[in-house]
Each structure stands twice: as C-alpha cells, then as structure tokens.
Amino acid sequence: MTADDGKTLEVKRELDTGVATVKVTGPAVITTSDRILHPESVQNGVTPDGHQYAKLEVGGRYASLKGIMQAKKKPIDQMSIADLGVDTAKALNYTKFELPPARSGETTFVEDAADLVDKLHNVAKVI
Amino acid sequence: MAKVLVVAELLEGKARKTTLCAVTAAKRIAEGTGGSFDILSIGEGAGAAAEELSGYGAAKVLKAEIAGGYTCEKYAATVAEAGKGYDVLVACASAYGKDLLPRVAAKLGAGVASDISAVHIDGGKLSYTRPMYAGNVYGTVEILTGKQVVTVRQSEFEAAAASGGTSPSEDIAVQSDPAADKVEFLGVEVVKSERPDLGDADIVVSGGRALKSADNFTNVIEPLVDALGAAMGASRAACDAGYVSPELQVGQTGKVVAPKLYVAIGISGAIQHLAGMKGSKTIVAINKDKEAPIAQVADYFLVADLFDAVPALTEEVKKL
Numbered sequence: 001m002t003a004d005d006g007k008t009l010e011v012k013r014e015l016d017t018g019v020a021t022v023k024v025t026g027p028a029v030i031t032t033s034d035r036i037l038h039p040e041s042v043q044n045g046v047t048p049d050g051h052q053y054a055k056l057e058v059g060g061r062y063a064s065l066k067g068i069m070q071a072k073k074k075p076i077d078q079m080s081i082a083d084l085g086v087d088t089a090k091a092l093n094y095t096k097f098e099l100p101p102a103r104s105g106e107t108t109f110v111e112d113a114a115d116l117v118d119k120l121h122n123v124a125k126v127i
Numbered sequence: 128m129a130k131v132l133v134v135a136e137l138l139e140g141k142a143r144k145t146t147l148c149a150v151t152a153a154k155r156i157a158e159g160t161g162g163s164f165d166i167l168s169i170g171e172g173a174g175a176a177a178e179e180l181s182g183y184g185a186a187k188v189l190k191a192e193i194a195g196g197y198t199c200e201k202y203a204a205t206v207a208e209a210g211k212g213y214d215v216l217v218a219c220a221s222a223y224g225k226d227l228l229p230r231v232a233a234k235l236g237a238g239v240a241s242d243i244s245a246v247h248i249d250g251g252k253l254s255y256t257r258p259m260y261a262g263n264v265y266g267t268v269e270i271l272t273g274k275q276v277v278t279v280r281q282s283e284f285e286a287a288a289a290s291g292g293t294s295p296s297e298d299i300a301v302q303s304d305p306a307a308d309k310v311e312f313l314g315v316e317v318v319k320s321e322r323p324d325l326g327d328a329d330i331v332v333s334g335g336r337a338l339k340s341a342d343n344f345t346n347v348i349e350p351l352v353d354a355l356g357a358a359m360g361a362s363r364a365a366c367d368a369g370y371v372s373p374e375l376q377v378g379q380t381g382k383v384v385a386p387k388l389y390v391a392i393g394i395s396g397a398i399q400h401l402a403g404m405k406g407s408k409t410i411v412a413i414n415k416d417k418e419a420p421i422a423q424v425a426d427y428f429l430v431a432d433l434f435d436a437v438p439a440l441t442e443e444v445k446k447l
Binding site for chain 2: 098
C-alpha cells in the first residue's frame with residue numbers, strides 16, 4: 001500500500017490467481033490481510049525510515065506502551081444504529097448448528113516410502 | 128420455481144472453472160424448485176466466454192462486455208441490475224465471488240449465505256449449509272429476504288459437465304456506478320503455472336515450515352508434485368516465511384481444497400490448516416513427530432525425516 005500524492009492510495013490485493021494493483025480515491029474502506037502485519041509494513045512518520053526492526057519469525061506488530069496510553073485518552077463517540085441509518089431487519093435465520101462430519105477410519109502408520117506408495121496404490125487406490 | 132442467475136468468473140477472456148461449480152449449485156436449486164437458471168458472462172471477453180458457457184443447460188446466457196481489469200465497483204451495478212429479475216444469485220466463493228457478490232447483495236437489499244457447502248430444498252423452500260468457525264461448526268441458514276445471494280465453496284460443488292445444446296445469448300447494458308470512478312485498476316500479475324490449479328486438482332502436495340527454505344521446496348517438494356501430476360500447496364508458515372508465494376496457501380485464510388489425495392509434508396496441522404484440507408478423501412502426513420495434530424485427520428502417516436522420505440517417495444511414485 002502506497003500513498004504518494006496524499007489523495008489516492010495504491011493497494012495490492014491478493015487474488016486466487018495472483019496479485020492485482022488498484023488505485024483508490026478516498027474516502028475508502030480498506031480491509032487488510034493479516035499478512036500485512038510486519039513491523040516494517042506501516043510507517044507512522046515518527047520512527048525513522050531506516051529503523052532496524054527486530055526480525056520476528058512469525059509476522060507480528062505489537063502496540064507500544066506509549067501508543068496504548070495515547071489510545072486510552074482518545075474520545076469515544078457513541079452512536080446508535082438509528083444514527084447510522086442501517087436496516088436491522090433480520091435477513092438470515094439459522095435453523096440448525098451441527099458438528100462437521102467426522103473423518104472415518106484410523107490412522108495407519110506406514111513403514112517407509114515403498115509401503116506408503118503400495119497402500120496408496122493398492123488399498124486407497126488414489127494413485 | 129426459483130429463477131437463478133449464475134455470475135460467471137472470467138480470466139483472460141475465458142470462464143474460470145469456478146463458474147462451473149456455481150452452475151452445479153444453480154442447477155440443483157433450479158431443478159429442486161422446478162425453476163430455471165441463466166448465466167451472466169461479465170468482463171473483458173464476455174462474448175467469447177458466453178459461447179463457452181452456452182452448453183451447460185442455461186435457459187439464457189447474458190453478456191456484459193466490460194473492458195479493462197476487474198474491480199468490484201465497476202461490475203456490481205451491472206450484476207445488480209441484471210439480478211433484479213431473479214430470485215437467487217449464485218457465484219463461486221473464490222476471491223472474485225467473495226469480493227463482488229456482497230456489494231451486489233447490498234444493492235439488491237438481499238441476504239447472503241456465503242461459502243456454502245450444501246443446498247437443501249424442502250417443499251420449494253431453500254436453505255444452505257455453511258461451514259463456520261474454521262469448519263468446526265456447520266450451520267444451516269435460510270435467507271429471509273425476497274432475493275437470495277449465495278456463494279458456493281468450490282471444493283464442495285463439482286464442476287458441471289457440458290450437457291449439450293446451445294443456450295441463446297443476449298447482450299445486456301452495462302450500468303455506470305459513481306463508485307467505479309474511485310477505484311482504478313492498474314494491473315494484475317497473474318502467476319502462471321503448468322501444474323493443475325490448486326482449487327480443483329485431484330492430488331495436492333503441500334509443504335510446511337519444516338522445509339526450511341524456498342530451495343528445499345524446489346528441490347524436495349516439486350519433484351514429488353510433478354511425479355504425481357499434483358498441484359502444490361503450502362502451510363501459512365511456509366508462505367509467510369517466503370518459501371512459496373501466498374496464493375499457494377491452504378487453510379482458513381488461504382484456499383480450501385478437497386482433493387482425492389492430500390499429502391502434508393512437514394506440516395504440524397494447526398487447526399487453521401486443517402480447516403482448508405480436512406475434506407480431502409485420503410490424507411497422508413509425512414512428519415518426524417507422530418504426535419503432531421495432523422495425525423487427527425491423516426489416513427496414512429509416515430514418521431520420518433522429510434528430507435529422506437520425500438526423495439524416496441518420489442522414486443517409488445516414478446516406478447508405478
């Protein structure tokens with residue numbers, strides 16, 4: 001995601017078949033993939049560009065204590081659903097919840113690669 | 128007597144196979160309620176794709192030619208306008224369907240059942256099963272609005288086979304939408320692969336974090352993938368580590384697959400991964416740790432170091 005001219009945002013979107021790039025003009029609603037959550041993904045204008053973030057094995061970005069304290073001081077606007085003009089008539093009705101069908105059968109532990117291929121070919125008949 | 132409209136998904140002027148999964152669902156709804164279904168071919172090359180889609184038993188194939196790449200804002204008004212004459216709109220729950228249909232539903236004031244795994248028809252009344260909470264609960268839902276919008280899980284609806292005949296086609300007007308001016312399509316990098324598509328492959332071979340590098344994917348996993356004629360997948364950890372590109376991710380936030388054979392190599396089997404593959408017919412796990420959670424769903428388990436076992440397996444497969 002890049003914003004060069006202060007008015008538009010260029011965003012990359014993951015598709016089934018690749019990655020598309022689109023340019024949006026605000027106001028816009030953007031949802032992010034959680035893959036974006038690497039410390040270097042977000043520039044806040046405070047941390048210098050060249051800052052060496054700790055390399056995390058799994059992506060993750062934690063709020064700083066200072067950020068948490070600042071957030072606590074922000075005013076909170078309470079709005080009612082009527083304020084938002086949203087239709088709250090029920091559109092869906094769930095009639096049943098159930099557990100997913102269980103996988104049948106036990107796990108067979110195989111000896112080695114040859115045994116596995118033999119089982120897949122002659123017993124499961126999938127290759 | 129439901130009138131159903133299938134929203135086709137086009138890629139480079141051709142209908143993607145996902146469209147045919149939506150056709151299967153639409154046929155079930157149409158036949159079960161004594162109704163009929165049409166297909167809407169929309170996008171660049173809609174005319175050619177409409178011809179391709181004319182042999183699947185649709186009463187009619189609608190065409191809306193829209194040049195340039197896909198954006199939801201550019202397509203939604205046209206789909207919604209076309210959808211006004213229908214009771215149920217169906218698309219595949221691919222990235223495209225999940226992006227487009229909610230906006231269409233909002234324009235039509237229709238309720239949505241997303242990513243459904245089954246359709247039920249009881250006395251002409253429709254309800255749908257949808258896997259929820261990473262596939263741990265199956266909910267059955269009815270849509271109460273006059274129009275219904277449904278996206279279907281590709282792995283649960285087989286691609287429709289051509290049924291012969293030719294559906295008449297009809298051009299429809301493209302509707303403009305002020306929102307479309309706010310989103311400009313700049314380009315798409317399509318990842319090309321000679322291998323089968325992950326979404327509809329008969330065999331999927333996936334690697335996990337234990338592969339340790341992109342090179343190991345190339346040298347260890349790919350030969351087995353190609354020996355089996357399989358599609359390649361990966362766990363989230365392997366995608367995030369950059370071993371393979373993200374569109375190969377299998378799991379809750381990636382693709383949901385249900386091939387005949389799924390081979391999980393060096394994948395421990397986090398619940399989010401299982402959500403994407405536990406519908407597979409036969410599951411094989413290759414892992415050093417026989418207590419790994421993948422054992423809960425595996426039919427066959429080879430306890431071994433993958434760097435020894437996978438090359439040996441590739442050789443054995445080649446002997447067949």
